[in-house]
Amino acid sequence: GDSVTQMEGPVTLSEEAFLTINCTYTATGYPSLFWYVQYPGEGLQLLLKATKADDKGSNKGFEATYRKETTSFHLEKGSVQVSDSAVYFCALTFYNNNDMRFGAGTRLTVKP
Amino acid sequence: GAGVSQTPSNKVTEKGKYVELRCDPISGHTALYWYRQSLGQGPEFLIYFQGTGAADDSGLPNDRFFAVRPEGSVSTLKIQRTERGDSAVYLCASSPARGYEQYFGPGTRLTVT
Numbered sequence: 001g002d003s004v005t006q007m008e009g010p011v012t013l014s015e016e017a018f019l020t021i022n023c024t025y026t027a028t029g030y031p032s033l034f035w036y037v038q039y040p041g042e043g044l045q046l047l048l049k050a051t052k053a054d055d056k057g058s059n060k061g062f063e064a065t066y067r068k069e070t071t072s073f074h075l076e077k078g079s080v081q082v083s084d085s086a087v088y089f090c091a092l093t094f095y096n097n098n099d100m101r102f103g104a105g106t107r108l109t110v111k112p
Numbered sequence: 113g114a115g116v117s118q119t120p121s122n123k124v125t126e127k128g129k130y131v132e133l134r135c136d137p138i139s140g141h142t143a144l145y146w147y148r149q150s151l152g153q154g155p156e157f158l159i160y161f162q163g164t165g166a167a168d169d170s171g172l173p174n175d176r177f178f179a180v181r182p183e184g185s186v187s188t189l190k191i192q193r194t195e196r197g198d199s200a201v202y203l204c205a206s207s208p209a210r211g212y213e214q215y216f217g218p219g220t221r222l223t224v225t
Contacts, residue, residue: 046213098167100145102154
């Protein structure tokens with residue numbers, strides 16, 4: 001079935017470092033892809049999305065590009081801040097799907 | 113506008129008891145979803161409503177779990193004869209329609225002792 005595999009954490013970076021969190025998917029067809037973020041003590045928030053191949057989603061300095069050839073949607077940020085410390089989830093769905101499939105999440109800690 | 117709200121935020125119950133968890137979706141969102149999130153895992157699908165009807169309940173783990181959405185807005189997830197293995201964070205999400213991005217509530221942390 002459709003699934004998402006994320007880079008295992010935890011990831012610890014220093015402030016202003018470059019971030020990459022890998023995400024690959026397995027699906028029949030071309031799903032919409034999402035990154036959600038869960039800050040400590042809060043619910044999941046949509047960070048960015050891409051609905052078709054080669055689309056780039058971006059928000060708050062984060063970016064991810066939908067790569068059909070490699071079935072990937074890696075999350076990147078050029079310069080992380082302490083406030084980016086959170087758990088990041090990659091997810092997919094189809095327009096006719098009844099659910100969203102999530103990866104296991106990657107915990108990011110940014111140290112000053 | 114107001115986001116998805118869930119009550120209670122925390123629920124502690126004894127094994128064998130009945131619990132109800134409530135979700136109030138974003139106004140106008142016809143699609144509503146329940147997920148369960150265990151520690152260190154991503155959310156796992158339980159049930160999907162389109163309007164008032166449960167269009168897909170394939171994720172409910174067994175017949176102790178049931179959910180309703182009688183007027184197409186607020187939904188209640190009901191768990192009978194709770195077991196310790198039911199302890200998790202129960203998340204509700206809504207979206208304008210199926211297949212769109214989903215907006216999540218803060219969750220209800222259920223602990224069964």
